[in-house]
Amino acid sequence: MAKTYKKPEALSEQVTHYCPGCTHGVIHRLLAEVIDELGIRGRTVGIAPVGCAVLAYNYFTFDFQEAAHGRAPAMATGIKRVRPDLMVFTYQGDGDLASIGMGEIIHAANRGEKFTTIFVNNTVYGMTGGQMAPTTLKGQRTTTSPAGRDVEDVGMPVKMAELISALETPAYITRQTVIKPKYIVRAKKAIKKAFQYQMDRRCFSLVELVSTCPTNWGLTPVEAIKWTEENMLPYFQLGEFKTPDEVEED
Amino acid sequence: MAKTYKKPEALSEQVTHYCPGCTHGVIHRLLAEVIDELGIRGRTVGIAPVGCAVLAYNYFTFDFQEAAHGRAPAMATGIKRVRPDLMVFTYQGDGDLASIGMGEIIHAANRGEKFTTIFVNNTVYGMTGGQMAPTTLKGQRTTTSPAGRDVEDVGMPVKMAELISALETPAYITRQTVIKPKYIVRAKKAIKKAFQYQMDRRCFSLVELVSTCPTNWGLTPVEAIKWTEENMLPYFQLGEFKTPDEVEED
Amino acid sequence: MQREVMFAGFGGQGILLIGNILAHAAMEQGFEVAWVPSYGPEMRGGTAYCLVAISDRPIGSPIIRNPMHLVAMNRPSLEKFAPMVKPNGVVVINSSLISIGAERDDVDELRVPANDIAKDLGSTKVANIVALSAFVARSNIVDFEVLRKCVQEQFASREKLIPINMAALDAGEKAARLK
C-alpha cells in the first residue's frame, strides 16, 4: 500500500506565506500534481487573484499572471482567445470570484471559455482581515458582520457551483473540499478532470473547493476543519453539478 | 364587456422617442397603470437605465434617477437602504442588466433588496445600433454577430429569470411578454404582484419581459411580433420561476 | 473655398448614401472632402441627415451651423434647415413630399418632384439620386461626369441597379436644367 510522496515539480521550493493549517497550501499542491501528471507545465499559465493567494505565483514553476481583484476570468479569456493552445487556470477566493468578480465569472462560464477556475471558498475575505463574503454562512461573525450574517439584511450565502450550473452553456462544475485526505483525493480527481476537459477544448470548468481560514475564523487549524465539516458542508454540498457530456463519464 | 381606456396619470403627455411598434411603450404604460392603481405615485422613484429607455424619465410623472449603464440595481439599493419607505423600480434592457450589469443584479437579488426590476429583453443592444446581447438567440444576426450568434464561440443565450431563481434568497421572479393583448394583461398582473411584494417589504422582484426591437431586427412591428413568438418564446419560456411564499399565492 | 451641402430627410430615403456619393465625386475631382452624418439616438426619431464639405484647402471644422446648400427630402427637414442656409445657396426641395417652400428670397430654390420622377422610372427608391443629380446640375459643385462615374461605381456590385440609377441621374439633371 505504501507509496512515495514528494513535492511536485510544478511547485516551487518557496515556503508559502499562508497561515499554519490554511488549505490554500493543499490546493496548490493538488494543482501542481495534476499539472505534472498531465505534463503541461511548459504550456500552462496560472492566474493569481487578489486575495491571500495573490502571491501564488511564487509557489509554482510555470508562467503566471496576476489579476486585479475579481477579474481573473476576464484575463483568462484574453489569454485563451489569443492562445487557445495554452492551458489556463484562474485561482480565486470567494471575495474575488463571488463578490466583485461575479459578472466576470458568470460571463466567462456562459461564453464557455475553455479555461479552468479553481474557486477557494473559505467564507471570508482572508487577506484583508476576515470581512464578510457572499459565501459567509448564516449567523457567521466576521469583522464586517460583527453580530453574525443577518440573512434578512444581506441575503443567503451564495452557492456559486449551483448558480453557474444554471447557465445553458455546457460546462464542468463541481464542488469538492480539502479538509480531509479522502476528500483531497477526490478534489484532485476533479481538478484533473477539469484540466482534461480544457485540454480537449470541451468546455469551461469550475472546481469549487470548500476551504478553511483558521486565522480569521479565530480557530486552530484542527478546529477549523471541524467547523468546516459541521457548518459548511451541510450548506455547500459536495458533488458534480454539471458535466458537458450527455452521459456522465469519469 | 366594454370599458374606458385612457392614459394613466403616472404617464406624461410626451410622445416617446421609441421607434414605431417598439414594446418599450407598452411596458411604460403597464407600469404607469400599476402605479396609479396602487396609489404610490407620490412615493415612487424610477430608475432609468442606459439603453433605449434612457429617457424613460420623460414619460413618467414621478421622481426618477438615471443610472449608469448596468448599475441601476446598485442605485436602487442605495435608495432603498436609506429610504425603505420609497417604492423603487429599475427599468433595464438586456445589454444593461444581463451584460455589463450582471454583477449588480445578481447581488441585489441575492441580498434580497426590496425593489422591483423590470427587465426588457429584446435580444439586442437597441440604443447603440443592434449589437449582440447576452440574450441574442442562437444564430441570430446582429451588427456584432454578422454571421449569426455562434454558440460554440460565445455560448448560449442567458436566461436571466432562471439564473436569478437559482439563488437561495427568497424572491419573486417571473417571465412575461407584451407581444399580444392576452400576454399584456398577464404581464401587468405580474408587475402589480411584484410591486405588492415590495410594498409588503417581502422580497426582491424581477419581471422579465420578452420584447421586440423591430428597428434593429430589420422587421416591421408586425413581423417583429411574429418573430418573437416563433423564436423567443420557445427559448425564453414564460412563467413564474420563484415566489417568496412556501405555497404560491396569487 | 469651402462649400457645404446638407442632405436631410427620413431614415430610409437614402440620405446618407447621396451625401456619400457626392463626397466621393468631389474626392475624385481632387477636392478635400468630409462627410459627417448625424448619429446616435437622434436616429430613433426617424430623421436622417448628413453634411458634405468640399474644399480646395484642408477642411477646418466640417460641422457647420450654416451650410451653403440644402437638399431637403421631406418637410420637417426643410423647416429645420432652410433658415440656416447661407445666402445664395441652392435649396433643392423634394416637391413630391413637400408642399411648402424655403420661405427665403436670398437662396436659389429648386423644386424637384423627386419621388414622382422616381416612381415614373420604376421605383421611388431612386428619388434620392434624382435629387442629388438635380442639385449637382444646378450648383455645379462637382463635374457632372465625375458624378456619373461615381454613381456607376457605387452600384458596381449590384449591377442590375445601375440602369435605373443612371436614368434617375439623367432625369434629375433634366429637371434642374429645365427650370
Next chain:
Amino acid sequence: MQREVMFAGFGGQGILLIGNILAHAAMEQGFEVAWVPSYGPEMRGGTAYCLVAISDRPIGSPIIRNPMHLVAMNRPSLEKFAPMVKPNGVVVINSSLISIGAERDDVDELRVPANDIAKDLGSTKVANIVALSAFVARSNIVDFEVLRKCVQEQFASREKLIPINMAALDAGEKAARLK
C-alpha cells in the same frame, strides 16, 4: 525631543496592545504621540510590530527607520530590529524566548525573562506587560505612575484581569531595577 519605541514579536503576544498603552500614557502626560502598526499581508507571516513616537513637539514622520528603543519579544524581531536601534537606546529582550543578545555595545541591553515571570504570576499572557513595565522603568520614557494608571484603565472593562496585570507591572519594574 522625539523618542521612538519599536515593539516587536509574534502575533498573539499582545505587541500592539503594549504600544497602545505606552502611547496612551505619553498622551496623558501631555506629550504628542503617534502609534503606528505594521499592517496588511505581512501579518500573515506571524510577526507583529508597532512603533510609538513620543515628542514634546508635533510629530513629523512617525515612520522611522532607526527607532531610539526596542522591545523585542521573540528572536526574529530582535534579529531584525536590533541593528537599527539608535546608539544609547534601550533594548529590552524577552530572554525567556531569546537566547541571543543584541550584539551591540552601544545600546542599553536589558534581558527580562518576561514569559517566565508571567508564568510565575499565573499566565504567560501578561508577558507583554512585564516587558513594557521593564522598558518604562529602565527608559523613564513616561512617568511610571501614569503608566500604572493607564494599564488599569486599559483593563477597566475586564476587571478581573486587573490584579494580574498590576502584578506584571510590578514584576517588570522590579526586573528592570534589579539590573
Next chain:
Amino acid sequence: MAYKHIIDNDRCKGCGLCVTICPKNVLEMSEDVNSMGYFPAHQARPDDCIFCTTCCIMCPDVAITITKVVEETEASEQ
C-alpha cells in the same frame, strides 16, 4: 352608443399593431402622413367597433383612447 374611440393622430407612429390585433377588423393605416412623418391608423369601419379596448392594450404609444360618452344620468349614478 355609449363609448367613443379616438386615435390621436399626432401620437400614432403608424406601427400597425392595432390594425393586426383588432378582432373586428375596424382599423386601417391612413395614406396621409402626420406631423411626425408617420402614416397613422384610423377607423376604417367604425361601426364594427365593439370597444373591447384590445387595440388600446396593444398600442405602444397610448394613441388610442376609449371614453364613455357620459349622459347626465350615468354620470350621477357613478
Next chain:
Amino acid sequence: MAYKHIIDNDRCKGCGLCVTICPKNVLEMSEDVNSMGYFPAHQARPDDCIFCTTCCIMCPDVAITITKVVEETEASEQ
C-alpha cells in the same frame, strides 16, 4: 524498511493537521520552535508508521516527504 518519512523542520508551520489525521498516531508536535517561530511536528513513534502518505496528503505545506530507500535490485526492476 523500504521507505523513509521525513518532516522538513523548516517548512512545517506546526498546524497539527498531520498529527490529527495519522491513523497510527505516529506524530506529535515538538516543543522546540523552528526558524519561522513555529513548533513543528515530529515522529514520536516512528516505528508505528505504515507509510500510508495520509499525512503527506493532508499537509498544507508539503513539509512531509516519503521516499523509497532504493536497493539495487528494486531500482533495476523498475
Next chain:
Amino acid sequence: MGKILMKGNEAIGEAAIRAGCLNYFAYPITPQSEVAEYLSRRMPEVGGVFLQGESEVAVGYMLFGAAGCGARVLTTSSSPGISLMSEAISYISSAELPVVFVNIVRGGPGLGGILPSQADYFQATKGGGHGDYRLLVLAPSGVQEAVDMVMMAFPLAEKYRNPVMILGDGLIGQMMEPVEFSDHLKSEPSNKDDWATNGMDTRNRKERNLVKSLFLDAELLEEHNLVLKAKYDRMKQEEVRYEPYNLETDYRALVVSYGTMSRVCKTAIDNMKAEGIEVAMIRPQTLFPFPIDPIRAAAAKDGCQAAISIELSMGQMVEDVERSVQGKCPVHWHGKAGGEIPTPEEVVDVIKSLIK
C-alpha cells in the same frame, strides 16, 4: 470630551457619524478596511445604514442612489477601489450630488503596495473619470485633521452639491494619534427638496424631481457644463485652504508639500532653522482648489531661490506648483513612491543641494 487615542480609520468613521452621516457603503480594501469594520459596529448603534457592497463599482452607484434621494452619505476606499469608482464619480459630479469619498491612498500603479503614498494626486485633482468635473479635495496631515476634514467635508459637499474627496494615506489610516471630536453637526442638507428624489409626497412643491446626467442636446450640455464650471470657479475663490510655515522669515527656498509628507518637511525645516537656514513651506490643505496665488506670491519673494514640490509620488503636484510659480523661480521635485517616507535628513539634503 477630552482627547482620545484613536486609529485614523476609526476616527474617520466616528467623525462621519458626528457629521450626521448615517449612511455608509463600502468595499474592504487595505489600508482602510478598519473604517468599514468600525462602522459595521457603530452604524447599527446609531440607527444608521451600513452596507458592504459587492464591489467598488456597485458602491459608487449605491452612493449615487442614496445621495440622489437626499441622504448624507460616505464611502472610504483605497487607490484601485477609487479607480473602479471613477465612472460613478463622474456621474455623481454631473448629477451634482454631495457625496464624501475618502481615499486612503496606497502605493501604485496597479496592485502596487499597501504602504503610504500620494500617487493619486492626479486622479483626485484632475479627475479620474471622464469629462469636465472637479472634486473638492482635502488633504489631512494627521488623524486630528482627518477628523476635522470629515466634519468639514459634508457641509462643503452640500454647499456646492459636489462630491468632496479626502485624500489620506496608509499612515493616516493606520496610525493612532490623540483626537478630539467637536460637536455633532445638524443632520439634513437643507435644500434637498429642490432636487432630491425623496418622493413627491414628502415635499411641499408637487413637482417631480429628476437626478440625471444625460444632456443629448449640445446647448443643454454646454449650459450644464457652464453651471458646473461656475461652481468650480467659485470654489477657487472661496475654498482655498493652506497652512503657511515659516513664511514670515527671509527664506531661501519654498517647499510645497501636503499630508504625511509635509510632517517630515516641517521637521526638516525646523532642523535647518536650527542650523541658521530659513526655508518656508506652504502646505496645501485643499488640493483642489490649489493655493496657486499664495504659492506664486511666496515663490516671487526676494531671496527665494527655489520652489520644491516634495511628494510621495513620482512628480504629480509639481505640475500644479509649476503652474503656480509661473517662472518666478526654478521649480524642483523630490519624491518617493514605494511606501518609504523620506526622512527629514533626506529632505534637508535635497533642499541644501538646491540653494546657495
Next chain:
Amino acid sequence: MGKILMKGNEAIGEAAIRAGCLNYFAYPITPQSEVAEYLSRRMPEVGGVFLQGESEVAVGYMLFGAAGCGARVLTTSSSPGISLMSEAISYISSAELPVVFVNIVRGGPGLGGILPSQADYFQATKGGGHGDYRLLVLAPSGVQEAVDMVMMAFPLAEKYRNPVMILGDGLIGQMMEPVEFSDHLKSEPSNKDDWATNGMDTRNRKERNLVKSLFLDAELLEEHNLVLKAKYDRMKQEEVRYEPYNLETDYRALVVSYGTMSRVCKTAIDNMKAEGIEVAMIRPQTLFPFPIDPIRAAAAKDGCQAAISIELSMGQMVEDVERSVQGKCPVHWHGKAGGEIPTPEEVVDVIKSLIK
C-alpha cells in the same frame, strides 16, 4: 492603393489590422461602435480574434491577459467606458504591457452627450487610474491622421512596453474623409519572450515569466516606479510630436489646440492672415509627452501677446499650456463642452479680443 473615402471608426479598425493587430476586445458605445461592427466582420476574414466583452471593466482585463501573453491587442471605447477601464489601465501600465486604447471622446461628465468633446484630456494625460503612470497619448485631427496614429501606436507601445491611447472624438469617429493606408506592419513584437507568459515550451530560455503589478516591499516598489519614471522621461525626450502652424511669421498670439478643434483654429488663422493679422499655432500631436519646450519658446517670442488654449472642454489642456509658458506671456483659455464646435468666426473674435 489610392485614396478611399472611409468613416473614421472603420478606418481605425482597418488600420489596426494593417498594423498587425489581430486581437480586438471591446464593448459597444456610441460614438465608436462602428469599430466593433467593422472588426466583427473583418477579424474572421483575417483569422483574428474579435470578442465583445461583457463590460468595459472585463474588456480591460481581457486586454491585460492577451497582451500579457504576447499578443498585439486593441480596444476602442468612449468616455464612460474608458473610466471603467481606468483600474485596468493602471494595472496594464504597471505590468508594462503594450496595449493600444482608442477613446472616441464624447461629451461629459456622466452620461453627458454623444457629440464631439475633448473633455477627457485630463483623464488621458494625467491618468484616470491610480498611481504614478503615464500613457503615451496621440491626438489625431482627422481620419487620415487617425489611421497613421493607429499604425504608429503599436510600435510605440511595444518600444516602451507601455499602453498608448489615441484620443479622438465623435467627429473623427463618425466622419468620412479620404484615407490612404500604408503597408502592413510586421506582426510580432520582437522581445516578448523575455517577459510574456506565452508558455515556457515556446521559449528558448526555460525560465518562467511573470506578469504582475504587486510589489509589497517598499524598496522593490520604489525601484519599479523609478523604472517606469525613466521610461516616461525617455518619452519626454524622444516622442514629443506637434505641428507648427504659421510659426515662421511675426505672430501676435499663439494658439495651442489639438484634434478636431485645431482644424477650426487653422481656418481662423487663415482668415486672420487674410486680414493681415498673424497668429501662430502649435498643434500637439502627442498630448503626453506635451510639447512644453516648443510652446515655451513660441510664447517667449517678441510680439506674442497671448497664448490661448482652445479646447472642446472647460479648460484642461490650458493647465499644461500654463506650465509650458511659465509666465512668458499671459495664458488664456477658450472652449466649449456641449458638443458644438466653435466656429472659425468665434475663434477669430476670441483671439482679436486678446491682442492689441
